[in-house]
Amino acid sequence: MNSVSEKIKVDRRDGKLGMAHFYVAFIALAVGGMAGLLQVLVRSGKFQLPAGIGYYQILTVHGVVLGLVLTTFFIMGFQIVAVSRTSGTLTNKQRLAGWTGFWIMTAGTIMAAVMILLNEASVLYTFYAPLQAHALYYLGLTLVIVGSWVDGSVIIMAYAAWRKKNPGKPSPLLTFMSLVNTLMWIIATIGVASTVLFQLLPWSLGLVETVDVAISRTLFWYFGHPLVYFWLLPAYMAWYVIIPKIIGGKIFSDSLARLTFILFLLFSIPVGFHHQLLEPGIDPAWKFFQVILTFMVIIPSLMTAFSLFATFETFGRSKGATGLFGWLKKLPWGDARFIVPFIGMLSFIPAGAGGIINASHQMNQVVHNTIWVTGHFHLTVATAVVLTFFGISYWLVPHLTGRTLTRAMNKLAIVQGVFWAIGMTFMSGAMHAAGLLGAPRRSAYSEYGGAAQAAEWIPYQIAQAVGGSILFLGIILMLYIFINLAFFAPKGEEEFPVGEAADKREKAPMVLENWKLWLGIAVLLILFAYTIPFMDMIQNAPIGSKGYKLW
Ligand code: HEM
Numbered sequence: 395m396n397s398v399s400e401k402i403k404v405d406r407r408d409g410k411l412g413m414a415h416f417y418v419a420f421i422a423l424a425v426g427g428m429a430g431l432l433q434v435l436v437r438s439g440k441f442q443l444p445a446g447i448g449y450y451q452i453l454t455v456h457g458v459v460l461g462l463v464l465t466t467f468f469i470m471g472f473q474i475v476a477v478s479r480t481s482g483t484l485t486n487k488q489r490l491a492g493w494t495g496f497w498i499m500t501a502g503t504i505m506a507a508v509m510i511l512l513n514e515a516s517v518l519y520t521f522y523a524p525l526q527a528h529a530l531y532y533l534g535l536t537l538v539i540v541g542s543w544v545d546g547s548v549i550i551m552a553y554a555a556w557r558k559k560n561p562g563k564p565s566p567l568l569t570f571m572s573l574v575n576t577l578m579w580i581i582a583t584i585g586v587a588s589t590v591l592f593q594l595l596p597w598s599l600g601l602v603e604t605v606d607v608a609i610s611r612t613l614f615w616y617f618g619h620p621l622v623y624f625w626l627l628p629a630y631m632a633w634y635v636i637i638p639k640i641i642g643g644k645i646f647s648d649s650l651a652r653l654t655f656i657l658f659l660l661f662s663i664p665v666g667f668h669h670q671l672l673e674p675g676i677d678p679a680w681k682f683f684q685v686i687l688t689f690m691v692i693i694p695s696l697m698t699a700f701s702l703f704a705t706f707e708t709f710g711r712s713k714g715a716t717g718l719f720g721w722l723k724k725l726p727w728g729d730a731r732f733i734v735p736f737i738g739m740l741s742f743i744p745a746g747a748g749g750i751i752n753a754s755h756q757m758n759q760v761v762h763n764t765i766w767v768t769g770h771f772h773l774t775v776a777t778a779v780v781l782t783f784f785g786i787s788y789w790l791v792p793h794l795t796g797r798t799l800t801r802a803m804n805k806l807a808i809v810q811g812v813f814w815a816i817g818m819t820f821m822s823g824a825m826h827a828a829g830l831l832g833a834p835r836r837s838a839y840s841e842y843g844g845a846a847q848a849a850e851w852i853p854y855q856i857a858q859a860v861g862g863s864i865l866f867l868g869i870i871l872m873l874y875i876f877i878n879l880a881f882f883a884p885k886g887e888e889e890f891p892v893g894e895a896a897d898k899r900e901k902a903p904m905v906l907e908n909w910k911l912w913l914g915i916a917v918l919l920i921l922f923a924y925t926i927p928f929m930d931m932i933q934n935a936p937i938g939s940k941g942y943k944l945w
């Protein structure tokens with residue numbers, strides 16, 4: 395890449411496809427943010443939901459629209475435009491596939507949303523059996539998944555076309571990364587699609603009486619863990635490739651970035667049991683094995699931290715910084731495109747440490763199903779990932795709409811990031827603390843019959859409400875900036891920053907693009923981690939459970 399690349403614009407037609415995804419994502423943010431606010435208010439004990447609205451209905455809205463809809467739509471839109479930017483404008487066929495995928499996902503989202511609003515599906519975003527939702531809720535979620543496969547096919551097709559045109563060359567880094575995330579997503583979603591199609595749908599339609607709960611949950615978590623890496627990898631794309639360009643530095647190493655992504659592909663999937671450590675019916679030996687694989691993910695995570703800070707330090711020193719930390723001062727602290735994702739990166743430090751606690755079999759018993767867990771993933775997905783997505787939006791939305799991020803909006807965007815940091819420190823901190831004292835997650839306010847232990851949680855629940863309200867203000871700011879960048883900001887050119895490797899001669903080893911090899915290893919690991927426990931579950935299957943509607 396050279397200075398010409400700075401002028402490369404995403405084709406308007408591809409830009410429209412990307413923006414369509416972003417509109418849905420930001421509508422989801424508005425709806426989900428509102429639900430989040432209501433939750434913290436209810437849990438403070440000072441507020442009750444009006445008009446007979448149930449807590450679980452609100453919580454289902456929040457989990458589904460933020461955890462599933464916002465993330466999937468933003469990621470699909472971002473990856474498609476990133477591929478268009480780095481591998482060239484999509485063909486008409488690819489773009490048509492993109493629109494088809496988008497509309498299938500949107501139809502599914504509307505279907506699921508209507509069912510939640512009608513209070514026919516208050517089963518939370520994990521839809522754990524034996525809770526039973528209306529069949530249309532499951533069908534809607536199926537459509538979201540199928541649509542995402544069609545969307546993913548755009549990336550696979552564009553990658554294949556690029557490789558064909560450029561034999562023997564490593565693919566552009568952002569395209570490579572989008573492809574890895576798409577492949578991981580497709581392998582992972584087979585699990586959740588299987589339980590929904592073959593277990594939950596027939597059961598909710600009354601075609602079968604009972605459901606095998608252990609198998610359903612295992613298929614869910616086969617998907618549920620890679621889901622969190624599907625959220626995270628696009629943030630890593632921005633950290634590895636885009637942030638270096640924004641600060642005016644270089645990518646520390648192109649090959650290392652690719653290797654990191656391959657390691658995530660291998661170690662993200664065969665680890666679902668770390669969410670089922672307290673589940674009966676799974677032999678502890680297999681839980682132990684999957685926990686070991688889980689800990690393997692620490693390696694690419696630390697590789698990422700190393701690369702990023704190497705980029706920052708190298709850049710600072712190239713600007714004449716001296717001393718151990720002098721380079722910190724050289725970073726562009728006034729640029730929202732940098733500082734907002736940077737806050738996200740910082741939050742990933744305590745988030746990662748918390749994750750290691752969650753995945754440890756013994757410590758998991760202390761925090762399992764407490765609100766500690768909620769505190770954990772509001773640092774990972776709701777801060778590290780979401781703030782990076784916001785940071786991307788600040789330049790990507792105007793890039794796609796032919797507008798610019800004004801200085802006033804840049805300032806507001808920084809305020810937004812600061813609100814998020816403060817709000818989340820209170821909310822997530824309180825959640826972690828209350829969780830350690832035993833406060834359950836997924837529960838409205840209760841004094842538990844005046845129990846002394848429950849009284850200990852109340853101060854934290856108040857702090858949680860304060861933090862959550864500040865976060866809500868952050869969401870309002872973000873929505874205001876998004877609407878400005880999409881419709882009102884002055885016309886102009888906003889750069890789509892794509893970094894280049896520090897060493898121009900570096901050519902990534904082609905073995906990293908050998909998909910037969912990597913997918914082969916991924917499948918072997920999955921088979922190894924899951925075959926025997928699955929056989930155990932099927933051979934020792936209980937009679938199964940009828941459906942429950944507890945709301
Ligand atoms: C205004 C900002 C937010 C507030 C106040 C908030 C608040 C909350 C609270 C209090 C809970 C737990 C409720 C309970 O277990 O009883 C929760 C759960 C959750 N939140 Fe948030 N949150 C916010 C933003 C986000 C964002 C941006 C995301 C993701 C991108 C997110 C994803 C989730 C998920 C997936 C759950 C789990 C739902 C479940 O247990 O079924 N939240 N949130």
Ligand SMILES: [Cu+2]
Nearest residue numbers: 618619668669
């Ligand atoms: Cu996990």
